[in-house]
Amino acid sequence: SNPSLLILAGDGIGPEVMNEVKRIITWYGDKRDMPFDVTEDLVGGCAYDKHGTPLHDDTMAKAQEVDAVLLGAVGGPKYDDLDFSVKPERGLLRLRKEMDLFSNLRPAQCFDALADFSSLKRDIVAGLDIMIVRELTSGVYFGEPRGIHVEGNERVGVNTQRYTESEIARVARSAFELARRRNNKVCSMEKANVMESGVLWRQVVTEIHEKEYSDVQLSHMYADNGAMQLVRNPKQFDVIVTDNLFGDLLSDAAAMLTGSLGMLPSASLGLPMANGRPKALYEPVHGSAPDITGQGKANPIACILSFAMALRYSFDAGAEADRLEAAVEKVLADGARTADLLGPEGGSPISTTEMGDAILAALDAS
Ligand code: NAI
Numbered sequence: 001s002n003p004s005l006l007i008l009a010g011d012g013i014g015p016e017v018m019n020e021v022k023r024i025i026t027w028y029g030d031k032r033d034m035p036f037d038v039t040e041d042l043v044g045g046c047a048y049d050k051h052g053t054p055l056h057d058d059t060m061a062k063a064q065e066v067d068a069v070l071l072g073a074v075g076g077p078k079y080d081d082l083d084f085s086v087k088p089e090r091g092l093l094r095l096r097k098e099m100d101l102f103s104n105l106r107p108a109q110c111f112d113a114l115a116d117f118s119s120l121k122r123d124i125v126a127g128l129d130i131m132i133v134r135e136l137t138s139g140v141y142f143g144e145p146r147g148i149h150v151e152g153n154e155r156v157g158v159n160t161q162r163y164t165e166s167e168i169a170r171v172a173r174s175a176f177e178l179a180r181r182r183n184n185k186v187c188s189m190e191k192a193n194v195m196e197s198g199v200l201w202r203q204v205v206t207e208i209h210e211k212e213y214s215d216v217q218l219s220h221m222y223a224d225n226g227a228m229q230l231v232r233n234p235k236q237f238d239v240i241v242t243d244n245l246f247g248d249l250l251s252d253a254a255a256m257l258t259g260s261l262g263m264l265p266s267a268s269l270g271l272p273m274a275n276g277r278p279k280a281l282y283e284p285v286h287g288s289a290p291d292i293t294g295q296g297k298a299n300p301i302a303c304i305l306s307f308a309m310a311l312r313y314s315f316d317a318g319a320e321a322d323r324l325e326a327a328v329e330k331v332l333a334d335g336a337r338t339a340d341l342l343g344p345e346g347g348s349p350i351s352t353t354e355m356g357d358a359i360l361a362a363l364d365a366s
């Protein structure tokens, strides 16, 4: 049977950028003989409007069954005052949690045509292609005890950084596997100098490396130095693996090396399913962009590159992912720009659909 996809376009520009992805999925079926079984459903505010919950149980069940989930974005001002338990982002958090998506892949890739967009000098970022692997389901955002309590005559806020050996081991394996498909190089970042969880992190990563991945080149770096090195000389890295908190900060910083939010894809992977494919959710890094919703201004590339990651990591179609990424690179080199990709000197932007048209034309020519 065909590989299956669940599309959850969500709110705001989510459906706008996902429309362009749907056309590309159709193209792969028609032109590359790669048909997908696509199901669509609701997540976020639109799901709340219909069902009173940002993720219906039926949708959750579908997400567990398909080969991959593609998500647009959730949220918007209409939902800002909702109770925390039904906020749109709770739909996304539930997906991550119940699918146990512990490995978050955030590429920072700099397309040559956009190198002048970076906050850094062109020669530091041109050709940059690194991958940050962030542990997504544990660490200080989840550790117990947590809360705000009173001690003596003042309030105290508490969070706990806690990592088990198995939590570290599985994300380390995910990074090493990834490195074998790329340039065989992993840098693990923690703060073993001041944190017990960092000491354990370094021990476990080292053990997994020695036992299972000694062919991969492994280095360790304190995460604060890592932040500095990322902006000083990012091209020294290939795969970076780090915990939830450091990964949150480092991946956001790395993102800005490459320019616009409208360009950044991500993947969140879990354990292999019965068919050998990992549980997987692919989504752009950006949100629902209420300020440009409904105006045809959204850049669909982040969502399109997220589908390219699905081709690569869920469907073993690395060559087809390369084809799609090359099509994006080609249209950028030819000067196609949505509004977010225009520099201060301006120029005339194309619409979301026109960007989709250009990428489809480049695919046809590939
Ligand atoms: P945002 O990412 O939606 O927008 C930030 C800025 O970047 C805006 O000026 C927006 O117009 C621009 N932008 C974002 N994506 C773009 C694209 N594809 N093309 C062109 N311009 C783009 O973040 P913001 O404004 O903080 O949040 C808006 C809503 O999205 C909130 O409700 C927030 O909770 C939600 N959100 C959802 C996320 C998700 O679904 N994963 C992630 C981040 C925010």
Ligand code: MG
Pocket: 248, 249, 252
């Ligand atoms: Mg963040």
